[in-house]
Amino acid sequence: MRRRRQPQEDLHNKERWLISYADFITLLFAFFVVMYSVSSVNEGKYKVLSETLTGVFNAPQRSFQPIEVGDQSQRGTAAATDDVISPDIAETVDPALSEQDRSAELRTIADQLTLDFDELISQGVVSLESNKRWLELNLPDSLLFSSGSAEPHYDGFEVVKKIAGVLRNRDNAVKVEGFTDNRPIRTSAYPSNWELSAARAAAVVRMLAMEGVEPERLAAVGYGQHQPVARNDTEEGRRRNRRVVLLISRDASIRGTMR
Structure with missing residues (x-):
């Protein structure tokens, strides 16, 4: 079948x-x-990532509340400047130095600032002028601050850190001057360019103090738009007028050297 x-x-x-x-x-x-x-972890990439994160979380805080003026009140102000200055700062230079010695010291400061800002000076971004009594370090506002603000951006801290490294452990008086262009500003924080320029100068003073420069050597002055170095009817002229100037004196007394 x-x-x-x-x-x-x-x-x-x-x-x-x-x-x-x-x-x-x-x-x-x-x-x-x-x-x-x-x-299968790439050990090289893992190490780079680990070190980067460690550096970010261990880095010191590099910001502070901007100086408030106008209608806004400052709340929760930071601790006094003396609390943030390192107690390990060496004693300042003998105030009884001769005039010749002080002039030589001022030239040394000029040489060190020229070396530290060599690239920016060669590019025409920063300028350094000197005479027998003063050094004048001219910084554009964009190197330190954002437009219309007196709160330093991150790169501004590095610039001030370089300057403070030269000024520490000396006794030269330092006056910080703030300038703006003639474009009006009217905000609750800065009713005019005077307040903005003064707040920027004070911010630089505070950063210098945070980096170990003695506060008694420092002064902050704001001129607003009233001391221009160029015409305000061109963008290039306005850019030159928006600046922060550090006047480093040959002498030690800040009030005796105010010009």
């Missing part, structure tokens, strides 16, 4: 499990590939 042939459809139904099995094996292979990739 001849055996009955199974229908072709029944054979297909019995082999469908192979499709599911193949899909499962493929997924399992993909899973192990992913697990292997995750477990």
Whole structure:
């Protein structure tokens, strides 16, 4: 008796499990590939990432509340400047130095500032002028602050840190002057350019003190738009007028050297 042939459809139904099995094996292979990739950490990249995060979280705080003027009141003021100055600052230079010695000391400061800002001076961004009694370091406002603000941006701290490194452990008086262009500003914080320029000068003074320059050597003055060095009817002239100037005196008495 001849055996009955199974229908072709029944054979297909019995082999469908192979499709599911193949899909499962493929997924399992993909899973192990992913697990292997995750477990194979690039040690070099991991070390760089770890060191970067460590540096960010361990870095000192480099901001402070801007000086408020006008209608806004200052709340939660920072601790007194004396509290942030390092107690390890060396004693200042003997105030009884001769005039010749003080002139030589002023030239030394000029040489060090020229070296530290050599690139910016060669580019015409920063200028340094001197006479027998003063050094005048001229900084554009954009090097320290954002437009219309007296809160230093991050790069501004590095600039002031360089300056403070030269001025520390000396006794030369330092006057910081703030200037603006003639474009009016009227905000709750800065009713006029006078307040803005004075706040910027005071901000630089505070940063110098934070970096270890003795506060009794420092003074801040704001001139607003009233002492321009260029015409205010061009963008280039306005850019030159927006500046912060550090006047570093040969002498030690800040009030005796105010000009």
